[in-house]
Amino acid sequence: MSKFRDLALNLAIEAETAAPAMAAADGGRKNAVLLALADLLEKSAKRLIAANLKDLLAARKAGLSPARLDRLTLNQRRISAMADGARQVAALPDPVGRVLDGAVRPNGLRLSRIAVPLGVILLVYESRPNVTVDAACLSLKSGNACILRGGREAFISNRELGRLVSRALKSAGLPERAAQVAGAPDRELVTSLLALDRHIDLVVPRGGKELVAEVLEHSRIPVLKHLEGICHTYVDASADPGLAKRVVLNAKTDRPSTCNATETLLVHHDLAGVFLPDCLAALAGAGVEIRADPATETIAGRAGVNVVKATEEDWKTEYNELILSVKVVPDLDSAIRHINSYGSRHTDAIITSSLTAAERFQREVDSSSVMVNASTRLADGHEYGLGAEIGISTGKLHARGPVGLEGLTTYKWLVEGSGHLRE
Amino acid sequence: MSKFRDLALNLAIEAETAAPAMAAADGGRKNAVLLALADLLEKSAKRLIAANLKDLLAARKAGLSPARLDRLTLNQRRISAMADGARQVAALPDPVGRVLDGAVRPNGLRLSRIAVPLGVILLVYESRPNVTVDAACLSLKSGNACILRGGREAFISNRELGRLVSRALKSAGLPERAAQVAGAPDRELVTSLLALDRHIDLVVPRGGKELVAEVLEHSRIPVLKHLEGICHTYVDASADPGLAKRVVLNAKTDRPSTCNATETLLVHHDLAGVFLPDCLAALAGAGVEIRADPATETIAGRAGVNVVKATEEDWKTEYNELILSVKVVPDLDSAIRHINSYGSRHTDAIITSSLTAAERFQREVDSSSVMVNASTRLADGHEYGLGAEIGISTGKLHARGPVGLEGLTTYKWLVEGSGHLRE
Numbered sequence: 115m116s117k118f119r120d121l122a123l124n125l126a127i128e129a130e131t132a133a134p135a136m137a138a139a140d141g142g143r144k145n146a147v148l149l150a151l152a153d154l155l156e157k158s159a160k161r162l163i164a165a166n167l168k169d170l171l172a173a174r175k176a177g178l179s180p181a182r183l184d185r186l187t188l189n190q191r192r193i194s195a196m197a198d199g200a201r202q203v204a205a206l207p208d209p210v211g212r213v214l215d216g217a218v219r220p221n222g223l224r225l226s227r228i229a230v231p232l233g234v235i236l237l238v239y240e241s242r243p244n245v246t247v248d249a250a251c252l253s254l255k256s257g258n259a260c261i262l263r264g265g266r267e268a269f270i271s272n273r274e275l276g277r278l279v280s281r282a283l284k285s286a287g288l289p290e291r292a293a294q295v296a297g298a299p300d301r302e303l304v305t306s307l308l309a310l311d312r313h314i315d316l317v318v319p320r321g322g323k324e325l326v327a328e329v330l331e332h333s334r335i336p337v338l339k340h341l342e343g344i345c346h347t348y349v350d351a352s353a354d355p356g357l358a359k360r361v362v363l364n365a366k367t368d369r370p371s372t373c374n375a376t377e378t379l380l381v382h383h384d385l386a387g388v389f390l391p392d393c394l395a396a397l398a399g400a401g402v403e404i405r406a407d408p409a410t411e412t413i414a415g416r417a418g419v420n421v422v423k424a425t426e427e428d429w430k431t432e433y434n435e436l437i438l439s440v441k442v443v444p445d446l447d448s449a450i451r452h453i454n455s456y457g458s459r460h461t462d463a464i465i466t467s468s469l470t471a472a473e474r475f476q477r478e479v480d481s482s483s484v485m486v487n488a489s490t491r492l493a494d495g496h497e498y499g500l501g502a503e504i505g506i507s508t509g510k511l512h513a514r515g516p517v518g519l520e521g522l523t524t525y526k527w528l529v530e531g532s533g534h535l536r537e
Numbered sequence: 538m539s540k541f542r543d544l545a546l547n548l549a550i551e552a553e554t555a556a557p558a559m560a561a562a563d564g565g566r567k568n569a570v571l572l573a574l575a576d577l578l579e580k581s582a583k584r585l586i587a588a589n590l591k592d593l594l595a596a597r598k599a600g601l602s603p604a605r606l607d608r609l610t611l612n613q614r615r616i617s618a619m620a621d622g623a624r625q626v627a628a629l630p631d632p633v634g635r636v637l638d639g640a641v642r643p644n645g646l647r648l649s650r651i652a653v654p655l656g657v658i659l660l661v662y663e664s665r666p667n668v669t670v671d672a673a674c675l676s677l678k679s680g681n682a683c684i685l686r687g688g689r690e691a692f693i694s695n696r697e698l699g700r701l702v703s704r705a706l707k708s709a710g711l712p713e714r715a716a717q718v719a720g721a722p723d724r725e726l727v728t729s730l731l732a733l734d735r736h737i738d739l740v741v742p743r744g745g746k747e748l749v750a751e752v753l754e755h756s757r758i759p760v761l762k763h764l765e766g767i768c769h770t771y772v773d774a775s776a777d778p779g780l781a782k783r784v785v786l787n788a789k790t791d792r793p794s795t796c797n798a799t800e801t802l803l804v805h806h807d808l809a810g811v812f813l814p815d816c817l818a819a820l821a822g823a824g825v826e827i828r829a830d831p832a833t834e835t836i837a838g839r840a841g842v843n844v845v846k847a848t849e850e851d852w853k854t855e856y857n858e859l860i861l862s863v864k865v866v867p868d869l870d871s872a873i874r875h876i877n878s879y880g881s882r883h884t885d886a887i888i889t890s891s892l893t894a895a896e897r898f899q900r901e902v903d904s905s906s907v908m909v910n911a912s913t914r915l916a917d918g919h920e921y922g923l924g925a926e927i928g929i930s931t932g933k934l935h936a937r938g939p940v941g942l943e944g945l946t947t948y949k950w951l952v953e954g955s956g957h958l959r960e
Contacts, residue, residue: 134877138900217922223911225921232933233903315933336759336934357956364958454557476951477561480656488646488954497959498648498950499640510655510738510947511759512934524933527921528899531911533780535787536920 118298122306125294126313129234129259132289137231137257141208143286148204148251151282152197155247158278159193165274166243173241173267186241186267196247203251206501209519210257224530229523231257233315236307238329240321241265246275249320250293252502254283256522261314263296263304308333316522320505323432338521341508342458343373344432345490348449348475350466351382355389357487358465359396364489365463367400371434373506374461374493378429378439380449386410386442391417394440402436409442429456446471450478457481460508461493461515482508482515541721545729548717549736552657552682555712560654560680564631566709571627571674574705575620578670581701582616588697589666596664596690609664609690619670626674629924632942633680647953652946654680655738659730661752663744664688669698672743673716675925677706679945684737686719686727731756739945743928746855761944764931765881766796767855768913771872771898773889774805778812780910781888782819787912788886790823794857796929797884797916801852802863803872809833809865814840817863825859832865852879869894873901880904883931884916884938905931905938 136144155162166188173186209229216226235258237249246262253260264272276295284290296303308317311334318338319329326339347365349358365376381390390413394404398419405428406414406421414421421440428439429452443449453462463485464475472486483493493516495503500518507513513521559567578585589611596609632652639649658681660672669685676683687695699718707713719726731740734757741761742752749762770788772781788799804813813836817827821842828851829837829844837844844863851862852875866872876885886908887898895909906916916939918926923941930936936944 134901134903137903219920219922223915223920230903336932354956360958361956368959472953478557480557480560480653481949483950483952485952486954488952488957489959491959492646492952492954492957493950494959497642497646499642509759514947515950524937526904527906527916527938529906529908529911529915530895531909531915533777533784534911534915535783536791536912536914536917 118300118302118306121298122303122310123313125261125296126234126307126310128291128294129261130313132292133231133233133259135289136254136259136292137210137233139257139288141210143288144208144255144257145204146286147254147282147288148200150285151247151251151279152200152204154278154282155193155197155200159190162188162193162271162274163190166271168270169268176267178267182241182267186243186271188243188271192244196244199244199248200251203255203502206255206519209255209523214525221534222532223534226528227525228528229520230526232522232524233258234313235260235522236263236314236317236335237261238263238304238317238319238321238325239265240325241267243268243271243275245320246272246295247279249318250279252504252519253522254293256519258522259292261294261296261307263307266300304329305332308335311335318504336512337509338505338507338513338517339509340373340505342432343375343460343506343508344378344430344456344458345374345376345460345493346378346380346453346457346462347376347490348380348443348453348462348464349382349385349389350446350464350468350471351384352468352471353385353389353465354467355385355392358389359393361463361465361487361489362393363396363400365491366397366402366438367436368489368491370436372491373432374490375434376438376463376490377431377433378441378456380441380443380452381410382446382449383409383442383444386413390414390440391419394419394421397438400436402438405437405439407441410440432458446474450475453479453481458508460506461485461490463488463490482506541723541725541729544721545726545733546736548684548719549657549730549733551714551717552684553736555715556654556656556682558712559677559682559715560633560656562680562711564633566711567631567678567680568627569709570677570705570711571623573708574670574674574702575623575627577701577705578616578620578623582613585611585616585694585697586613589694591693592691599690601690605664605690609666609694611666611694615667619667622667622671623674626678626925629678629942632678632946637948644957645955646957649951650948651951652943653949655945655947656681657737658683658945659686659737659740659758660684661686661727661740661742661744661748662688663748664690666691666694666698668743669695669718670702672741673702675927675942676945677716679942681945682715684717684719684730686730689723728755731758734758741927759935761928761930761936761940762932763796763928765855766798766883766929767801767853767879767881768797768799768883769801769803769876769880769885770799770913771803771866771876771885771887772805772808772812773869773887773891773894774807775891775894776808776812776888777890778808778815781812782816784886784888784910784912785816786819786823788914789820789825789861790859791912791914793859795914796855797913798857799886799913800854800856800862801879802861803866803875804833804863805869805872806832806865806867809836813837813863814842817842817844820861823859825861828860828862830864833863855881869897873898876902876904881931883929884908884913886911886913905929
């Protein structure tokens with residue numbers, strides 16, 4: 115353990131030492147790093163693919179699933195995508211230096227509150243090597259030093275990518291250690307890093323629930339966390355059934371593995387008989403398994419759609435696949451109550467033509483995104499125009515919902531006087 | 538332990554149940570609570586003083602220090618001050634419902650990001666009963682339910698104050714349990730409360746370093762923390778010596794027990810011979826003990842000012858009393874380096890007439906408030922025009938530096954479409 119503690123402390127201190135130069139770098143210099151990295155990635159494609167092959171061979175031997183092997187794979191197309199990603203981040207506005215607010219006080223004291231980098235960011239993720247580049251770009255663009263800790267299966271690929279990031283930093287006259295790929299592929303290293311709250315300002319876990327839970331469990335550092343996405347779509351009595359069907363289908367089937375996919379459909383009792391037969395048939399036609407409450411089951415039975423009985427557990431479950439739980443509710447209040455008690459405060463939508471219902475839903479549902487007549491799948495940094503997405507935060511502090519580059523900054527107060535005293 | 542766990546869970550669930558009504562309450566209703574409370578406090582002065590007397594008698598028996606007995610005491614003047622405080626918070630703008638930003642996306646999707654309450658706030662503080670009222674007012678004004686946990690010495694006073702808050706809530710048609718004084722005067726109750734991260738959104742410890750450290754140690758809930766205030770004033774070569782002397786005296790002696798008092802004076806070598814003799818004499822005249830580095834010691838010796846030799850420990854110490862460590866530095870870089878390595882990232886000031894020095898200092902010192910030609914004592918929510926001050930945060934996430942009512946809010950994204958799908 116002590117070996118990892120030393121290793122972790124060393125990484126953290128190197129990052130901390132590099133942080134002031136990153137914080138002081140202007141936008142042009144930071145963009146130069148990202149553009150140089152994009153070029154290096156393209157020029158080094160062969161070398162990267164060769165390094166990746168070593169990871170892939172070991173992973174195949176270790177019996178990784180085809181899906182995980184696919185995520186681990188680097189090829190020409192994915193390398194080009196990483197380079198394009200770096201160029202896109204370079205094109206974004208600099209989140210550092212924005213004047214957030216300011217005032218001249220009655221005594222003449224001048225105040226301004228400006229965005230500054232957090233300092234050192236630790237990114238913990240799984241076996242997609244492209245996250246290494248993405249995470250480095252976002253951290254550096256926001257003026258932070260970063261420690262990149264990917265899954266052990268991707269270690270050789272990540273080390274190679276880390277070298278390119280360091281070369282790009284050096285070429286722009288910034289410290290090579292402003293981005294470091296955490297060396298040893300051991301889990302204890304992560305635990306040791308997570309204890310270093312005096313050196314690391316923020317941890318961003320990017321990956322499945324288990325990864326996030328493990329980081330939360332061990333971290334003394336604040337965590338920008340994404341826990342669960344149990345998203346609901348509630349179809350109100352006044353909804354347009356055709357519009358509701360299109361939105362529900364999109365929210366469930368567009369990409370069921372994502373956190374903003376709808377997991378539970380709630381339908382107002384008055385519309386259920388009209389709306390559900392058609393909607394359930396369309397869902398079933400798209401390969402969706404329906405977990406139905408008794409009222410839905412009855413309607414589905416009459417409509418000839420096969421369903422499974424929902425259990426209490428279903429209302430608490432993030433399926434992340436083509437499964438949808440469906441419940442008929444007597445009114446808007448019940449829908450809001452259901453969402454606030456079973457949901458994960460991520461993203462919930464109402465489909466309605468009633469202004470009152472829309473307003474009450476948006477006011478009373480306590481979720482990071484509350485939508486009217488739109489697919490929950492739209493809860494996304496790019497869709498919200500944030501440029502880049504660090505992640506979707508299910509925490510309420512610092513950042514909530516889709517988080518852009520600003521999520522990797524804090525602020526400081528600049529105060530200017532002419533000999534001002536506290537009287 | 539399990540008794541306290543049940544008690545804590547009960548408090549948290551009561552608060553959580555009251556939270557939606559608080560969040561939905563408009564500004565007028567919340568202000569009605571605060572104004573009713575102000576009246577109730579004034580009308581109940583006798584009763585409050587009688588309850589407080591019981592606490593005082595027990596505390597005197599337990600041998601509390603005169604300073605702590607004084608802080609524990611409620612009298613007519615302090616009760617009026619609490620009532621005035623409640624009226625002042627009522628007069629502040631509502632932090633809830635502010636539109637923070639918004640956009641219409643190219644696909645017509647309408648977005649707005651609005652401030653909403655956090656939900657449930659736990660306040661942990663020491664034996665000043667007036668904090669009970671102040672904390673309740675700030676929590677309720679920002680639309681949150683709160684659990685108030687003061688020092689055990691003030692338990693009977695706090696319980697009485699809590700009853701008045703509940704009556705004020707009831708009189709405005711809001712849930713009485715939106716503010717609860719935590720019942721049993723036991724430390725284990727706090728530990729049990731701090732585990733309830735699924736029910737409580739934020740902990741605000743208000744009190745000394747030990748209290749904050751204990752809360753941080755046990756909390757699974759995010760903490761709005763104030764750790765240390767090791768504030769510096771750096772007198773640059775180009776400073777006006779008279780202005781510098783006035784600012785340094787104010788920063789050290791205005792109220793030495795506060796976190797924004799200056800603890801270390803750094804002086805540029807070129808000005809030290811001119812500036813220090815007069816400044817040290819003035820400090821000594823104001824009763825300040827000087828802990829001097831060798832260069833300062835030499836100058837003080839020549840000027841006939843008594844000093845104590847500073848040790849390495851002095852540069853890391855928040856004295857909170859009339860003691861000042863003083864060091865001569867060769868240049869601006871050394872001053873910045875000293876501050877970033879020994880400081881606590883709270884508030885640091887430069888006294889200078891050089892624009893370049895001022896700019897570099899503000900850019901490179903990584904503290905929540907970085908001042909030019911002003912007393913560090915000005916780092917304060919009221920001085921910054923925040924209306925009320927929840928505290929001064931030394932953390933970098935969510936809120937940094939002086940925190941106003943906005944620090945007790947988060948935001949949600951309201952998204953409106955007309956059948957918008959993710960394409």
